[in-house]
Amino acid sequence: MAGVLYLCATPIGNLEDLTLRCIRIMKEVDLIAAEDTRHTMKLLNHLEIRKPLVSYHEHNKTEKGRELVKLLLEGKSIALVSDAGMPAISDPGEELVCLCIEHHIDVVPIPGATASLTALIISGLSTRRFCFEGFLPVSKKERRERLAALSKESRTIIFYEAPHRLKDTLSDIRGSLGERSISVSRELTKKFEETVRGKISQVIDIFEERDIKGEFVLVIEGINEKELVDIEAKKWDNITVEEHIKQYLKQGMDKKEAIKKVALDRKLPKKEIYKIGCDLE
Numbered sequence: 001m002a003g004v005l006y007l008c009a010t011p012i013g014n015l016e017d018l019t020l021r022c023i024r025i026m027k028e029v030d031l032i033a034a035e036d037t038r039h040t041m042k043l044l045n046h047l048e049i050r051k052p053l054v055s056y057h058e059h060n061k062t063e064k065g066r067e068l069v070k071l072l073l074e075g076k077s078i079a080l081v082s083d084a085g086m087p088a089i090s091d092p093g094e095e096l097v098c099l100c101i102e103h104h105i106d107v108v109p110i111p112g113a114t115a116s117l118t119a120l121i122i123s124g125l126s127t128r129r130f131c132f133e134g135f136l137p138v139s140k141k142e143r144r145e146r147l148a149a150l151s152k153e154s155r156t157i158i159f160y161e162a163p164h165r166l167k168d169t170l171s172d173i174r175g176s177l178g179e180r181s182i183s184v185s186r187e188l189t190k191k192f193e194e195t196v197r198g199k200i201s202q203v204i205d206i207f208e209e210r211d212i213k214g215e216f217v218l219v220i221e222g223i224n225e226k227e228l229v230d231i232e233a234k235k236w237d238n239i240t241v242e243e244h245i246k247q248y249l250k251q252g253m254d255k256k257e258a259i260k261k262v263a264l265d266r267k268l269p270k271k272e273i274y275k276i277g278c279d280l281e
Contacts, residue, residue, distance in 0.1 A: 002105045003030070003077040005068075007093065009112025010043060012084045013189035017113045023047060025110050030076040033068055035083045035091070056080065061092040065099050072105045085114045090134035090160060115188055116158045119217035122195055123156075123183035126222070130156040136169060143169070147176035152223055159218040166212050167204070173220065174200045181221040186214035241266070241276045 006025050011017045026032060026049050033056040034040035041053060056064045068078060080087045080096060086109075087093035100107050116132050133150070136143045136159060150157060161169050166184075173182070182203050185195040192214070196203055200220075239247075241262060248258035259277040263270040 001075060002103070003072045003075050004106045004108055005072060005096065005100050006077070006079045006108050006110050007087050007097070008079045008081045008110045009086045009114065010040075010081050010084055011189070012113045012115050012118065013187065013193070015043075015046065017189060018043075018047075019110070019112050022110045022112055023049075026051065026079050026081075028077070029079045031071070032079045032081060033064075033096075034081050035087075039083050040081055056092065056096065058092050061095055065096050068096060069099050069103055069105065072100065073103060079110075086112070089114065089116070089132075113189065115160070115185075115215070115217050118188050119183065119185040119195070119219050120156065120158060122185065123219035124197055125156045125181060125183060125219055127156070129154075129222075130158060132158045135160050135162075136172075138165070140168070140172070144172055144176060147172055151177055154222040154225055156222050157220045159220070161216045161218055163212040163214060163216065166216055167207060169218070170200065170204050170207065173218070174204065177220065177223075180223075183219040185217045185219070188217065241273060245273070245277050 006029060008022045008025055009019070010022070026044070026047070029051065031052040031054060032040065032044070033054050035055075035057050037053050037055050044051065044053070054064070054068075056068065072078060080093050082089075082091050082093065088097050097107055120127055120130060131153065133146075136146055159169070170182075170184075177200075179199055179201060181198070182200050183195055183197045184203055184207075185193075187193045196206055198206075244262045244265065245255070245258045248261050249255065253261065255277055259273045260270060262268075262277075263273045266273070
């Protein structure tokens with residue numbers, strides 16, 4: 001029988017957040033695959049766990065992934081860990097999970113601390129509906145394009161960011177999303193844990209005066225539903241109703257469908273749009 005891949009959550013800062021189940025699994029598996037073996041070795045030494053340790057990271061994930069799957073198919077059990085938090089989130093473990101599923105190998109989560117949800121629940125922003133974006137692109141152009149695509153997102157948005165890019169990212173967020181509420185957390189569960197909350201411009205001013213240190217989680221308010229409706233309504237202001245109907249006709253809709261869609265877009269009575277649409281060829 002094939003072995004099992006365990007996805008083991010390691011502490012994001014405070015060692016006391018490591019679960020008893022995770023400790024037991026790391027003691028029982030045949031080997032541990034780690035993002036950074038030196039970092040993980042410190043944790044294993046602290047726990048007095050002696051297990052074979054292999055590296056699995058972004059730069060060797062293709063070759064090493066095949067090797068790990070081969071071992072699993074031979075019946076070995078493996079614990080996959082990242083440097084902090086849940087593996088497979090903004091992490092090459094995602095690809096290893098897919099490989100295991102493809103080869104019908106059991107994947108078992110060993111949950112624990114994760115920075116994204118830890119930052120979300122202390123943000124003071126809505127936790128009812130949210131989306132996780134991980135790290136934004138490093139390229140300024142691509143980062144701004146991604147933020148533009150998120151400008152109409154009504155759910156709370158969660159980002160990770162490195163310290164040396166924080167100021168640029170905050171500036172781009174303000175430029176693309178406008179003035180919204182934001183919560184910025186750093187060093188979560190560690191001695192110097194800190195969360196700064198406020199409007200984006202206020203938070204930018206606070207960090208402008210600082211030497212930026214630590215890993216950051218940004219939690220941003222989604223667009224207000226009323227504001228979104230207003231934006232959607234205004235985007236049709238620059239074209240006539242006739243042009244609006246013709247756009248949908250070119251997309252393959254029949255006239256009845258196009259008229260109904262235009263009425264919905266413009267929040268106008270269908271009868272009003274129908275009168276205009278009937279005269280179109």
